[in-house]
Amino acid sequence: MSKTWSVDEHLEDILRSIRPMEPIELKLLDAQGCVLVEDVIVPGALPPFDNSSMDGYAVRIADVEGASEEFPAVLTVIGDVAAGSDDLPTVAGGQTARIMTGAPLPPGAEAVVPVEWTDGGTGGGPADSMPARSTSLVGALGEVRVHRPVTARQHVRAQGSDVQPGTVALTAGTVLGPPQIGLLAAIGRGSVTVRPRPRVVVLSTGSELVPPGEPLGPGQIHDSNSFVLTAAARDAGAIAYRVGAVADDAEGLRATIEDQLIRADLVVTSGGVSVGAYDVVKEALSRVDTFSGRDAHGDQETDGARDGVEFRRLAMQPGKPQGFGLIGPERTPILTLPGNPVSAYVSFELFVSPALRALMGHDPARRKAVPARLESDSALSSPEGKRQFLRGYYTPPEKSDTPGTVRPVGGASSHLIAALAQANALIDIPEKTSEIAPGEEVTVVPLD
Ligand SMILES: Nc1nc2c(c(=O)[nH]1)N[C@H]1C(S)=C(S)[C@@H](COP(=O)(O)OP(=O)(O)OC[C@H]3O[C@@H](n4cnc5c(N)ncnc54)[C@H](O)[C@@H]3O)O[C@H]1N2
Numbered sequence: 001m002s003k004t005w006s007v008d009e010h011l012e013d014i015l016r017s018i019r020p021m022e023p024i025e026l027k028l029l030d031a032q033g034c035v036l037v038e039d040v041i042v043p044g045a046l047p048p049f050d051n052s053s054m055d056g057y058a059v060r061i062a063d064v065e066g067a068s069e070e071f072p073a074v075l076t077v078i079g080d081v082a083a084g085s086d087d088l089p090t091v092a093g094g095q096t097a098r099i100m101t102g103a104p105l106p107p108g109a110e111a112v113v114p115v116e117w118t119d120g121g122t123g124g125g126p127a128d129s130m131p132a133r134s135t136s137l138v139g140a141l142g143e144v145r146v147h148r149p150v151t152a153r154q155h156v157r158a159q160g161s162d163v164q165p166g167t168v169a170l171t172a173g174t175v176l177g178p179p180q181i182g183l184l185a186a187i188g189r190g191s192v193t194v195r196p197r198p199r200v201v202v203l204s205t206g207s208e209l210v211p212p213g214e215p216l217g218p219g220q221i222h223d224s225n226s227f228v229l230t231a232a233a234r235d236a237g238a239i240a241y242r243v244g245a246v247a248d249d250a251e252g253l254r255a256t257i258e259d260q261l262i263r264a265d266l267v268v269t270s271g272g273v274s275v276g277a278y279d280v281v282k283e284a285l286s287r288v289d290t291f292s293g294r295d296a297h298g299d300q301e302t303d304g305a306r307d308g309v310e311f312r313r314l315a316m317q318p319g320k321p322q323g324f325g326l327i328g329p330e331r332t333p334i335l336t337l338p339g340n341p342v343s344a345y346v347s348f349e350l351f352v353s354p355a356l357r358a359l360m361g362h363d364p365a366r367r368k369a370v371p372a373r374l375e376s377d378s379a380l381s382s383p384e385g386k387r388q389f390l391r392g393y394y395t396p397p398e399k400s401d402t403p404g405t406v407r408p409v410g411g412a413s414s415h416l417i418a419a420l421a422q423a424n425a426l427i428d429i430p431e432k433t434s435e436i437a438p439g440e441e442v443t444v445v446p447l448d
């Protein structure tokens, strides 16, 4: 009898064979969620010029020294400086320019007085805003009374106070989330070099499968695996193509996979990998000559990886039958998952998601396991010698120094799709454990 693989051995074997995607240059929004492969150097200072942090008046500080509401400093307004202004007036003694947030500080000015610290040019009490320039020139010309003094550079954002030219804005290896994309845009980068999202082709197999939305005939069921796997692939950051269910016909399946390889950086199949007479994935892919004229059993090893697909038994429940290999001229990784819906999903989480993350250059581990106390009326039993992944509902702790709780959802059977949809975590029970009493601590992998 052939070897039974552990979950960790199977995962390590997959990750050993996966090469990260070749970097390409992508426009900023296309690079969202991708890993940067270059150190990005800041080309120019940010902000690029001294500018106002307030709507108000640009002044010389000596002109407003000691100013109060009772004894205001009266200044002559020489014009407006709006954000984007390139024709700046020079502020001389006794003068001021009305200035907007983000507008360049005009020559001669040393600080900005917020409009609320002035009469806004109305001759009345303290202003609370400026009238729109398009409707009124009040405050833009004539005189303004300043009610409070300012210190040098007050309400001025200095050139380079955010980031200096020549410094590293983002280092290689950074994952580009919204704030990182914002920084790249701010320093003027329209595109960056990243590892792109992998394209994943998702195929389900089974002559009993009918697409959702179509009526079922005798013995038929709706294809749910191709949907859950496509959604999971997208959720893991990939570009996923769902190919509808392929009938249990080895030649047809081979032809479909061969056609799909052109747009695949990774292929995922579900079903057809156990020991039945119609287990088509096994039949189609374990043949010698899996699309590349090479041996499926590892005789042609390159870089530690083989061509062809190897089918294995794992010490795991659900998800015992698994297959992995490299196929086609590009040696595209393929993971063949078992067809039972819970088995397919759990296998995706354990093996496909890390493989996709490795392709993207991410740390393969997406989820972080946490301890939790088992909340259950009776003891849980688990098959000894198998690592079991039960579905559970995890409630985080109120205080961070105590574990949360987890309640099993549904049973261990791998056809329980409804229970899976109510769960938010997997309960990871080690091979050697056969029973867990209520209140005992278990390891939980939250799924959100
Ligand atoms: N004699 C044995 N029989 C089975 C064994 C075994 O060791 N000896 N292993 C069982 C285990 S464990 C699993 S898991 C399944 C794996 O079977 P396959 O990967 O060959 O999957 P199928 O037979 O095609 O389907 C299994 C089950 O799942 C349903 N299914 C399949 N595809 C879909 C889909 N896209 N959407 C919804 N449901 C799907 C299918 O109708 C079957 O009910 O083998 C056990 N048998």
Ligand code: MOO
Binding pocket: 316, 317, 318, 319, 320, 321, 338, 340, 343, 344, 414
């Ligand atoms: O391994 Mo199967 O996935 O137990 O149902």
